[in-house]
Amino acid sequence: MRAVAVASGLRQMGVRPPVGEYVRSVWARRAFIRTLGSAKAYARNQGSYLGQLWSVLNPLLNSIVYVVIFGVIVPTTRGVNNGIAFIVVGVFIYRFFESSVSAGANSLKGNLNLVRSVHFPRASLPVSTTLTELTTLGPALAVMCAIAWLSGLLPEMEEVPITWRLLLLPVAIGLMFVFNMGCAFLVARWVAITPDLNNVIPFVLRFVFYGSGVLFSIEHIVKYPVISHVLAYQPVAVFLNLTRSTVLDEPSIPLDWTMWVAGAVWAVLALGIGFLAFWRGEERYGRE
């Protein structure tokens, strides 16, 4: 049988291609990934009267919650000059990470119909879900910067001027996108092989939330210098630091090149490890 197949130049199905070929096949589907990713982000807001307006309203309402709570009810500076801007940036950026991981975990199961009807490199799915989150983040970033600037008008808050550093925000988001994609690959594989892990991920994410200084600055809260150092250089905290250093005007969060290097290293590491891990399971996806 094998001889017949080889003699007629047939290709074996259901086996994992070599890494190089796999990368090329994912790259060849980039139009598919882009279309799927943006279509999903679009579909998210379609089931309502206001439709796409929600892509702006949603983050706006979200940040109003934080402005009211931390600006009016519990005015707190927490060792920073503008607590509202600090928290709004933290929450929005953290949500990008959190939603990328959750969406990545469900990327195979949630697209089972597509997986069961068309043959394509499955790595396209975690990439496209991360892309969906990036697309959703776009309008949210605009709202985030606007709220940060507006919060400076409040009497207790320091001003948040618009500086050239804002130009670095897309770079920070780009690095974080790569990092999130790597994490999405990793959890996609774990959950596909062991569905139980999908129940554990929210708890891990909650740990990361408190360990990254989303609502407070780590160095002001954590007493032990070793732990404080470790927490400051863990990836999510690094990306929070990078985005805050570009948007805010906090003396305690200056532009720090070691943080940019750390961010780049984390991004490359996550993508490399995540992609390889996902690729190694390629022939096992869809057997449920």
Place this chain on the structure above:
Amino acid sequence: MSIPEEIDFEVDAEDLSEFKPNGRELGAPSLVVDDLYVTYRIFGGKRVAAGQGRPGVLKRVLNRSTVHMGGLTSVEAVRGISFIARHGESIGIVGVNGSGKSTLLRAIAGLIPPTEGSVYVSGEPSLLGVNAVLMGSLTGERNVMIGGLALGLSPEEVRAKFDDIVEFSGIGDSIYLPMNAYSSGMSARLRFAISAAAVPDVLMIDEALATGDAAFRRKSKDRIDAIRDEAGTVFLVSHSLATVESICARTLWIHQGKLVMDGPSTEVCAAYKAFVKKQDG
């Protein structure tokens, strides 16, 4: 049921060219399935052996807990199937519900990885199934684009074929509505139109022809013939033996994941009919 003599598929290419239905010239092999096994992992349930009497309380509690926790079952849907298909051939697959027909098609299409054995295909196979909804929340138009791109077409190719696809599916302006709003017949037609647009080397159709009205069925039969004429191979799973006999020259009969019979459609369908009748009576 008695399974006929195991058919030896380890044959030379010359012997296979005996299959020459309707005088159609068959080309080189387009698909080789070699001793294929497919096992599903099913979460959330366990088979409970029947007729063993009522076990003791302790045993029952223990058994329960293995159902509620770690309820994992392996189902062998395809168990050792081998055959060779050639360019220009149309092959019907018949069998009772749950015999493994759809799983076999999915494994051939590369959608389910084989547990054992191997599948060799020329080009990129394409599967048409009535169960395969694309994205319900998106419009038909977006689905045409996503489906076409997933099949490996370029955006320009999909745009060029867009009018053809809509025209063939015959759903008109509804193409701009979300697919959730489609009737099952409409979405089946759109799916057929999308998959048939790519002109694959191997096209597999899973019950898709059962939906749609007479006019659409005639159109899809023409499209299948066209694909076959372009030296493709067509697989058709259907419970309608008349459809299988009218479209396919060769038929595979599958029962409990094994190949029972492989030969000219008239013979296999007659044997299958006799088998079903015997089971009923």
